Amino acid sequence: MCEMKHSNCNMKNPIHLVTMVTVLPVLLLLILAGFPASIHCASTSRPNVIFILADDYGFHDIGYHGSVIKTPWLDKLAAGGVKLENYYVQPICTPTRSQLMSGRYQIHTGLEHSIIWVAQPSCLPLENPTLADRLKDLGYATHAVGKWHLGFYKKACWPTRRGFDTFYGYYTGSEDYYSHMRGCFMPGDRHCAGFSEGYDLRDQEAPAYQDKGNYSTFLFAERAQRILESHDPKKPFFMYLPFQAVHGPLQVPEQYLQQYKDIKDKKRRVYAGMVTCMDEAIGNITRRLVQLGLWDNTVLIFSTDNGGQIAVGGNNWPLRGWKASLWEGGVHGVGFVHSPLIPKVKQGTVSTEMIHVSDWFPTIVAGIANGSVAGLPLDGFNVWDSISKGVPSPRTEILHNIDVLTTPDLESQPTFKSYLPRFNESGTYNTSIRAAIRMGDWKLITGQPGNSSWIPPPEAGIVPIHPVEPVGKHVWLFNIQEDPNERFDLSDSEPDIVKRMVARLQYYYSTMVPPFYPPGDPNANPKLHGGIWTNWE
Ligand SMILES: *[C@@H]1O[C@H](CO)[C@@H](O)[C@H](O)[C@H]1NC(C)=O
Numbered sequence: 289m290c291e292m293k294h295s296n297c298n299m300k301n302p303i304h305l306v307t308m309v310t311v312l313p314v315l316l317l318l319i320l321a322g323f324p325a326s327i328h329c330a331s332t333s334r335p336n337v338i339f340i341l342a343d344d345y346g347f348h349d350i351g352y353h354g355s356v357i358k359t360p361w362l363d364k365l366a367a368g369g370v371k372l373e374n375y376y377v378q379p380i381c382t383p384t385r386s387q388l389m390s391g392r393y394q395i396h397t398g399l400e401h402s403i404i405w406v407a408q409p410s411c412l413p414l415e416n417p418t419l420a421d422r423l424k425d426l427g428y429a430t431h432a433v434g435k436w437h438l439g440f441y442k443k444a445c446w447p448t449r450r451g452f453d454t455f456y457g458y459y460t461g462s463e464d465y466y467s468h469m470r471g472c473f474m475p476g477d478r479h480c481a482g483f484s485e486g487y488d489l490r491d492q493e494a495p496a497y498q499d500k501g502n503y504s505t506f507l508f509a510e511r512a513q514r515i516l517e518s519h520d521p522k523k524p525f526f527m528y529l530p531f532q533a534v535h536g537p538l539q540v541p542e543q544y545l546q547q548y549k550d551i552k553d554k555k556r557r558v559y560a561g562m563v564t565c566m567d568e569a570i571g572n573i574t575r576r577l578v579q580l581g582l583w584d585n586t587v588l589i590f591s592t593d594n595g596g597q598i599a600v601g602g603n604n605w606p607l608r609g610w611k612a613s614l615w616e617g618g619v620h621g622v623g624f625v626h627s628p629l630i631p632k633v634k635q636g637t638v639s640t641e642m643i644h645v646s647d648w649f650p651t652i653v654a655g656i657a658n659g660s661v662a663g664l665p666l667d668g669f670n671v672w673d674s675i676s677k678g679v680p681s682p683r684t685e686i687l688h689n690i691d692v693l694t695t696p697d698l699e700s701q702p703t704f705k706s707y708l709p710r711f712n713e714s715g716t717y718n719t720s721i722r723a724a725i726r727m728g729d730w731k732l733i734t735g736q737p738g739n740s741s742w743i744p745p746p747e748a749g750i751v752p753i754h755p756v757e758p759v760g761k762h763v764w765l766f767n768i769q770e771d772p773n774e775r776f777d778l779s780d781s782e783p784d785i786v787k788r789m790v791a792r793l794q795y796y797y798s799t800m801v802p803p804f805y806p807p808g809d810p811n812a813n814p815k816l817h818g819g820i821w822t823n824w825e
């Protein structure tokens with residue numbers, strides 16, 4: 289890989305220049321003597337990685353999936369890269385981010401239920417080194433710009449203490465795009481009474497009040513470019529760019545709406561504008577990488593964090609279901625990789641190899657950065673050769689999740705506190721528990737899969753389909769290869785396959801750590817902390 293690193297070996301830095309002048313004659317001798325040219329820049333040979341994570345970005349909502357929403361930059365990058373068309377994420381925010389940062393399934397980190405709500409004393413458990421930790425060990429400059437959502441109740445959970453040299457962004461899961469204010473909420477939990485709203489935008493660890501009133505997509509794009517401009521090209525960088533876009537609330541500067549006058553549905557129109565604004569931000573950052581001479585040694589990865597949210601304009605057509613469900617509309621994600629480092633024959637191709645968000649940790653650390661993941665208890669696989677060379681994916685199954693806290697008989701409980709003891713009593717997995725697993729072409733869903741309709745984009749003029757499932761039904765089986773939109777449940781006709789997959793869920797269940805889902809803590813109240821969301825322990 290070293291021969292592609294010329295931009296890292298450039299002469300901007302005077303000290304570097306002196307070093308080059310003194311070693312140049314030696315290098316020439318080495319090269320003439322037939323030494324591999326890679327030796328001279330071994331310390332700077334690791335590729336840069338920019339990981340762009342869009343929030344609640346629907347499977348349908350990218351130009352190359354047939355959307356009317358304009359995404360010229362994403363389309364162009366994907367067209368010259370590798371489109372991942374058998375790519376899976378988790379159905380909601382914290383879970384996808386936890387798996388990306390740890391390389392582990394939620395059942396192994398205790399984050400298998402829901403998200404981390406603002407007042408919950410929870411974060412990605414500290415014994416898990418993050419992707420940024422590992423890349424920092426390998427000499428990378430590490431930056432996070434955007435949404436964290438992996439917990440902040442104590443300082444040790446903050447991104448600046450979890451491997452990132454710099455952080456600019458917000459800790460919670462959603463907020464106002466301009467005021468950066470966020471209220472308190474948690475389903476089924478009443479602790480929020482008496483809470484004030486809190487400001488949530490940080491520059492390193494301090495509140496970034498100066499940026500109140502600015503739209504976050506602009507702020508994040510600006511910050512990303514400033515960081516790249518001051519980056520020391522002798523070091524590789526890892527930039528993690530989890531945009532606020534295109535999560536609710538529906539907010540976008542007026543200029544992005546003009547082009548969508550034809551979309552009659554108001555929510556869809558604003559959402560479309562938000563997508564196009566994000567696309568422009570990605571274009572600006574990409575252009576800057578090229579201008580700075582960093583592009584040739586960079587791998588750009590683009591991914592959604594989960595399926596689109598219908599209620600705020602997102603869409604996953606033709607897939608079934610949406611955000612938060614275990615149907616394909618919740619977990620079959622849009623994603624691609626673009627890099628000049630990918631061999632030419634693979635640029636502009638579509639990969640149908642099975643890839644999951646937990647795979648990025650080993651793929652980036654071992655596959656791209658040539659580091660080691662030995663000794664880490666990962667659930668992800670290094671799929672870099674599948675992406676860059678087309679070799680079969682080492683992954684043949686995906687545990688979508690096992691969530692023991694969402695079971696039919698527990699749904700009506702007043703608070704989640706009373707759910708927790710049930711896990712330890714229950715002993716074995718049973719099919720009333722919310723779970724899904726993919727094995728080869730087959731997908732089994734048990735328990736409550738969540739919203740199950742097929743919803744076409746409003747501008748398409750197609751009638752939505754709202755299937756009526758028999759009361760009490762809690763097992764579904766699909767052949768995703770033949771039936772990617774989950775129209776034909778085969779659980780009755782293929783009992784042996786169901787049995788085999790239930791057995792596999794039972795195995796995973798036996799490896800599971802109990803879910804950690806504490807009640808909200810009144811001490812989180814921003815009123816007690818000068819009007820900001822911050823640590824309270
Ligand atoms: C923030 O908003 C102000 C006022 O509109 C503007 O002058 C400034 O350029 C904006 N900053 C960014 C980073 O967008």
Ligand SMILES: *[C@@H]1O[C@H](CO)[C@@H](O)[C@H](O)[C@H]1NC(C)=O
Binds near residue numbers: 506565568572
């Ligand atoms: C992209 O860059 C242009 C030109 O500097 C700027 O006007 C625009 O606001 C930027 N867009 C975003 C989304 O940052």
Ligand SMILES: *[C@@H]1O[C@H](CO)[C@@H](O)[C@H](O)[C@H]1NC(C)=O
Binds near residue numbers: 289658
């Ligand atoms: C990758 O790392 C190994 C072990 O550290 C090293 O021997 C090898 O040369 C590296 N490969 C590249 C392409 O840099």
